Amino acid sequence: MSVTELENSLERMSLSIADAQQNFESLKQSIRKHFQTPVIVVNNKIVEEIKLTDEQQKIYDEVVAKLGNLENDPLYLYVCGPAGTGKSVLLSELYKKINRRFENGCKIVAPTGIAALNVDGSTVHSVFKLDPYGTTYDENPFAFDMNTKVIIIDEISMVDATLFARIDNRLKTKFNNDEPFGGCSIIVFGDLMQLEPVFDKTNKSFVFQEIPSNTPFHNGLKNQLWNLFKFAELTDNRRTTDVKEANVLKLIRTGEYEDAKNDNFFENKQCLKDLPAFIDEGDAAFKKFKELRTDANNLIILAATNEIVDFINLQGLFELPGDAYLYKKQKIPYAHYARVVSNDIEHLRVKIGSPVMLTCNIDVKRGLVNGLIGKVSNCEEDGITVSFPSIGNDVKIERQNWQKNGKGPIYAQFPLRLATAITIHKSQGITVDSVLFVTADLFANNHFYTAISRAKSLKNSWITRYRDDMIKTSGESRAEIDRMRTEAALFELAPVME
Template sequence: GTGKSTLLRHLTWNTRKQVAVCAPTGVAALNVEGQTIHSLFRLPIGLIADSDIDQNDATRKILNAIDTLIIDEISMVNADVMDGIDRSLRQARARRREPFGGVQIVMFGDPYQLAPVPPRGDEARYIDDHYRSFWFFDAKVWAGEQAGDGLLEMGNYGAELNIRELTQIHRQDDDSFKTMLNAVRYGRVTADIAQKLNDAGARTPPTDAEDPIITLATRNDRVNQINAKHLAALPGREQTAVADVSGDFGRGDSYPADEHLKLKIGAQVMFLRNDSGSGGEPPRWVNGTIGTVTKILPDAVRVDVEGDEFDVEPVVWEKYRYAYDPFQKKLSRDVAAEFTQFPLRLAWAVTIHKSQGKTYERAIVDLGSGAFAPGQTYVALSRLTSLDGLYLSRPLRPRDIRVDENVRRFMKNAWEKQGTEMRAVSA
């Protein structure tokens, strides 16, 4: 809630540089109107290690035209992919002794919230042998050492990683709640803070359909179970809206909405896009707004949002691909595929992972048998605008508060470096 996405958009809209925007997943790339890392760089799936990186002429031209590469959700990018980006740019631009081939890299993300997918099997053994951790900040490019390059030695030609932390929280106004959230974020929850969170959340959630509340759960199966149960309990006929997919949009897990959206009158839904508005009017809903379906029309779904009803029509998500324009000698961003669907999802429950970036006034946090990933509890709690909106399916336990030790190390070093720089400037 500190404005990372707002700052990213401001940068892309206001720079004169040739900018390419990418992200580690398809959905993340759609959110920033960019391209996935693997698609942009034509990286192989799986461990890259020191394997050859094949580049065709079109890819080389694109990578040579980039002045600044923006990477969103950088915490999900693993060290191996980070080094793959570095090697690709050095290779394409024939500037092998310069980190990232001389391209400026700007990264957005929060390692306290989202982690890279952990490696398994032989990949895990390789990472253990070659990296301090799988996180992006332990990539060899930052130390000046490249696997399989043969040109670099430790301490030479390495990039300097500069950290800038956004500290003003915009999602919450209550300083006391902000303090509690930061304690969960950093893994410094005292008995007093835990008691306050548990006392606040130990209430029976409202069941009034006119005052909807969403459950944030750790696992997909639990979310699907809750949504299916509530949808089946509604009277009336279930109707399905089928998405229109054109071009190469990838697989279902990269879709921004359900390919087959099942709805009934009375269904609780969440908006997946901001309302574009019209005629300068303020948006009627934003990404994450909760409402109730009141009517299903041939070309629209009528949704009640806090007493106001709106006819919601299908929207188009565009998947972009960068190309090089030889006449303009500039990067162009072309639409490679389109996904058309109502910007709605059943929302009696959603996974904590998919709640990332959303804001809710009220939510039930259901950690089930326990948070299984570092930062998961923090992400869930920090979606709320205030402590008054918190409902817990069970009390928080000490093992629910998980912070990756590599993140602690990385941020501690960053803060110490910033403190040194600030002292040097003030002196």
């Protein structure tokens, strides 16, 4: 009997509570027999029950202890932790527990499509109907389950202060409640030492900082919403059992790493070690990629800029056998709707077998989100069929209407780009077996740590070149984590206890 059949069986039951419990115990025993795992039911869905670590269990128990009094005492919690410490596991278990306590009482959102997919959630902008390029009050009507008690936001490092304020404003309006976030409890997950929000020149503000003066949410104070949040921290790296590797990642994250002081960990992981500076790093990375890739090894090339990524992706395209299919963007005389983009692809070239990435959210519920990676399996004039392993099926992708920066002519083009290599920004939140990291042109804080920590293990991971000055971290983010950690310790409080 499959899990789906068991779920359908649950839905058909119209028995007394005692009989239903007896039948459900029988169903659970059947699942344990077939799948060798404990199970629970959430919203009529049979899901696996996970064994938490001591750190995770402590935070879990403290959140659960607060659930009985959320209306009078809303919960505001930041769960911090480096890559690999089990934030997503804890998030999932809290979601299941809250929805067992309150039917449809918990909603998960994230700032990007791929981040939302990773935690079975939705994007912030789709849930709250936010203009992706807006910084003012949002007035579009939006459907929202009024039973929602708790909202979980993942990848909080990529949420800026203005977006945080817009979420607060939408919830206040929806619930007709002037309390923070309309009275909803908020749990945020993420690592402020990973990727920062995408800033423009006039709107730079971390989630914990003052809201920019060019928005209506500005009040001249440090972010009062963020000051509501208590601090909880996960520190045990569950992704690697190698103590040395875990220590290297820890030091890189905080900006304290020096290769010479750590047995030259990266000395033999450089593709271009001892080669002249003029050797192209993108070219070297692709040659190493061809040497390392296997069907069993989930290896990806990461780079900081689109220029490097595009160069490597063209090399990957030329290496594939068969003919390339060229798709030119088509001008549309009139359209009711067009996606606003900052750049578009005038000519898309793919082959059968090309790794590609979706560049917009098509259907979040089906998992077709911005950043999803698959392989081209068929090319036709009206569509490109892509096999997406993470959602388990082939999907025919059709052209989408685009308008650059919301102005000018509207074009139709397939929302795909080659993905032998991807930018570090697109990699936030994903986990692969190993990475091949092009270290040229790093321009943002936490680039090095975010890229290298995507790998399950550094044993089979490579970089093009290494210098200690490549490791740059955000002093502001580090100071904020230190402040919250110190404050929690100073008052000798469990992170969510009053």
